[in-house]
Amino acid sequence: MRRTLSSRYQSLRLPPARRWAAALGCLLGIALPVSAETLVKIGSVAPLTGPQAHLGRDNDNGVRLAVEQANARGVTLGGATVRFEVVSEDDQADPKTATIVAQKLIDAGVVAVVGHLNSGTTIPASKRYHEAGLAQISPSATAIAYTAQGYANAFRVMANDSQQGGALGRFAVESLKAQRIAIVDDRTAYGQGLADEFEKAARAAGGNIVGREYTTDRATDFTAILTSLKGRGPDVIFFGGMDAQGAPIARQMLALGLRATLMSGDGLQSTEFLKLAGRAAEGVIASTPGLPPAKMPGGEAFRRDFVAKYGVIQNYAPYAYDATNTLIAAMEQADSSEPARIVASLRGIRRDGVTGPLAFDNRGDILGGAVTLYRVTGGQWQVLEAPPPLPTPEAPPGPGAVFVQQLINGLTVGALYALVALGYTMVYGILGLINFAHGEVVMMGAMIAVSVVAALTGVLPGAWALAAGIGVAAVACMALAASIERIAYRPLRNAPRLAPLITAIGVSIVLQNAAMLVWGRQYRTIPETLDNTPFNLAGAAVSPLQLLILAGTAIVLAALWWLVHRTRLGRAMRATSQNRDAARLMGVDTDAVIRATFVIGAGLGAFAGVMVSAYYGLAHYYMGFMLGLKAFAAAVLGGIGNLGGAVLGGVVLGVIESFGAGYIGWLTGGFLGSHYQDVFAFLVLIAVLVLRPSGLLGSKGADRA
Amino acid sequence: MSARYIILLALTGVALTALPWLVDGLLGITWVRILSFAALYVLLALGLNITVGYAGLLDLGYIAFFAVGAYTYALLSSPQFGLHWPLWATLPLAAAAAGLFGLLLGTPLLRLRGDYLAIVTLGFGEITRIFINNLNAPVNITNGPQGVNQIDALRIGGIDFSQALHWGEVTIPAAYMPCLLFLALAGAVAWASTRLEVSRVGRAWQALREDPLAAAACGIDLRRYKLLAFALGASAGGLAGALFAGFQGFISPESFSLTESIMILCMIVLGGMGHVPGVIAGALILAILPEALRALGPLQQALLGHVWVDPADLRMLVFGLALVAMTLLRPAGLWPRGHAGRGD
Structure with missing residues (x-):
């Protein structure tokens, strides 16, 4: 019994009478001992406390919304009505804690897991889930190593570093027609991974890489490396890293008179970046895996439901939502909530989610892996339709x-x-x-x-x-x-x-x-309290x-x-x-x-x-x-x-x-x-x-x- | 060694062996895992205790030895170089590598004392982390920020410490196995520490700590004993690192930050510098603390209706306050050495 997405979305909007009936039915289902309802637990794990708590809770909310909607419409597996329950755990973005809570989830009897958020936690935890035979879908881990391990139960719904970096690299060379590309990364697993893939793809497309510099994920001073790059006259600078470093990089490029276009990945594509970079954000190009909101089927409905319940969407909630729905769809396809059958069913699943079409390749990566490019225009992120002309760089300083x-x-x-x-x-x-x-x-x-x-x-x-x-x-x-x-x-x-x-x-x-x-x-x-336009001195x-x-x-x-x-x-x-x-x-x-x-x-x-x-x-x-x-x-x-x-x-x-x-x-x-x-x-x-x-x-x- | 001493040792051994069953029964199997990590921290604290508590050399970059041990084991037992050496070779090698590293680090620092030593060791710790994070080009040694994955599990003879053990009718669950191994090793190192303390070396360290000038005047070769303190402390750290790598199966430079060094220092300051039971107590308290603090979240939610302070944020604040409070109010630690016995 396989339902397509469109029928599911229609049935989500229950008219009031049926909603009351459903609620009463649920109450009776709990009260009466003769109910045929089975409890199926889905694990959700992300950093719920600490510096990434806002992202982690966002993911968790995405999972909860999907489960809530599934419970509301009623799902039957193997003849019995099923009620889903989310078991949330906090991994604090720390690999040690991640393995501990992975064990907790396994012991709690979850049938599958949506998580973790970071690659650094997803990878060690995946070993536990693999040993326990549970399906794991990560909504946001992008390191290639996660699916390169060869675990049949490891999946992800977001384009990985290779897909995203590759798309950016090709775009820079083929569409932007960049002549001199410089690359900077922040020496984290994410930043370095993305930058390496960008470089590979750019070189493969025939691009000219004029420099590669490095920084850290705590730095605020990039003047030394930017000055060094300025001497090589780049027209595009690609940064692999997060918005907290990307913003000062943009500002210092402005202060140094470095007229190159800054490009980056999803780490930069946030409202936080706009806030931190101010004026310097104009013209920056960044990508995000997935389809743009306007093209997401069901995206508007999801956005409306999510915002009504949980407030603003931080970043990856749509992916967590899709991951959970894919899991539930896999269960329905297999007509069972048995972990091994969920894994087998996931391998062959094909459906449309709010982030785009969902199917997995033989390694567990998302098939296709759409990536959307955005550009800051007028102080806001706009979807990039046509590649903008690159400003002609002035002659590099001697x-x-x-x-x-x-x-x-x-x-x-x-x-x-x-x-x-x-x-x-x-x-x-x-x-x-x-x-x-x-x-x-x-x-x-x-x-x-x-x-x-x-x-x-x-x-x-x-x-x-x-x-x-x-x-x-x-x-x-x-x-x-x-x-x-x-x-x-x-x-x-x-x-x-x-x-x-x-x-x-x-x-x-x-x-x-x-x-x-x-x-x-x-x-x-x-x-900005003072006018900080630089002037020329020697x-x-x-x-x-x-x-x-x-x-x-x-x-x-x-x-x-x-x-x-x-x-x-x-x-x-x-x-x-x-x-x-x-x-x-x-x-x-x-x-x-x-x-x-x-x-x-x-x-x-x-x-x-x-x-x-x-x-x-x-x-x-x-x-x-x-x-x-x-x-x-x-x-x-x-x-x-x-x-x-x-x-x-x-x-x-x-x-x-x-x-x-x-x-x-x-x-x-x-x-x-x-x-x-x-x-x-x-x-x-x-x-x-x-x-x-x-x-x-x-x-x-x-x-x- | 009196009969009483041997009985005490035997009883401790039995208690340690029974501990996983006890913890599982009282608190659940997750706490057995937490106990495994706590045992690793105990090992680390014991190692730092040798350098700081016994010899009085404040080392703020101790986590570097943990990292060296972990990476040595990882590079010898993972797909990184395709080597899969047996545990009886890699564990001692990891400890030895860390010990050697300690010697190398200690040699230029022999003239430094107190504050300078602390800052320089901190610098070395950071330098080690930065090098580990970046040694993936031009030659890929550590795989950089991506870390080393798919590290072999700990295996001695036919016993795999990541799987359950079936011994006739007795089954030891998989979660207990690493816990038992770590507790055994921590116990062994603790015992070795206590023996060291009352040995000639330990007395030399005590003299060096209390008054280096007088010690030198008494003919104690300060250089040798300082280097020995560094090397032994480092080896313990390296051993813990190797076990950590085998246990977790994945290591990356972000696990070896300065925060960890400071936390280990906190453990021995809190527990009682130079006193093994105190150090163990301090290590256990601070290793368990983050888990215990987690309960504060729901507690705040229940009492105040809103989580005002994120429990994870409190962790370091509590550490800092503990450091200040202990040093001001009870510098000897929670469980200091009793004054009866080795001249205090």
């Missing part, structure tokens, strides 16, 4: 101009490192303690400023709002630092070495997670913001120098750092001096944090960690305890990073690339500590190393 650009970028980042490094070095000079939590205080400054600027944007003109943001952030961070010193560090001033360090790590974790709870996990944008594109950072840092440093060398407080600080006990004997209130040191460091850090978020246009609860580590490396490089050293170290480190990421591929003949960008700061740190522990300008605490 190597000299690239060098100057990398230098300026490096100096700017270096100035930011210097500001943060000062906080580390001052505290170390006085207390001999690495204030691990300093990076997080900087992050707090950035987050507070983002909130303040966002609140004041309509009320005050741009520059004033930014200034207000800096002011409020500085005050808040100073208070925060003073409290941390009082609560966490002062009681441990005479404790053994390890204790304050462990506490510092603990405070840093607490701050990071508190920020995550308050401001959420998604990236926050800072509204062939390099310099933005006003970069100059502001350099000028601001210089002013702040001058003020600090004046404080330390020309005021009483400064003299007290210098005395305390030389010998705390002697200073106390001389009448210096060392507690107050220590507090002042933390406070000043925090003020500098807050300014740096605001500048960082203004420069990249983003603030994120995790941004303090790497920034703090690198700034510490800068402080050590210059000579810990030495103020001038911190500044020098910061600038030198910024420049090393910029040149390193830009030229390392060329230097090592392609053996190492920009994927090792983050390693530079650590290597510098290790080299300094092993070879010249006192740093470039000599340190105060040379006995520590």
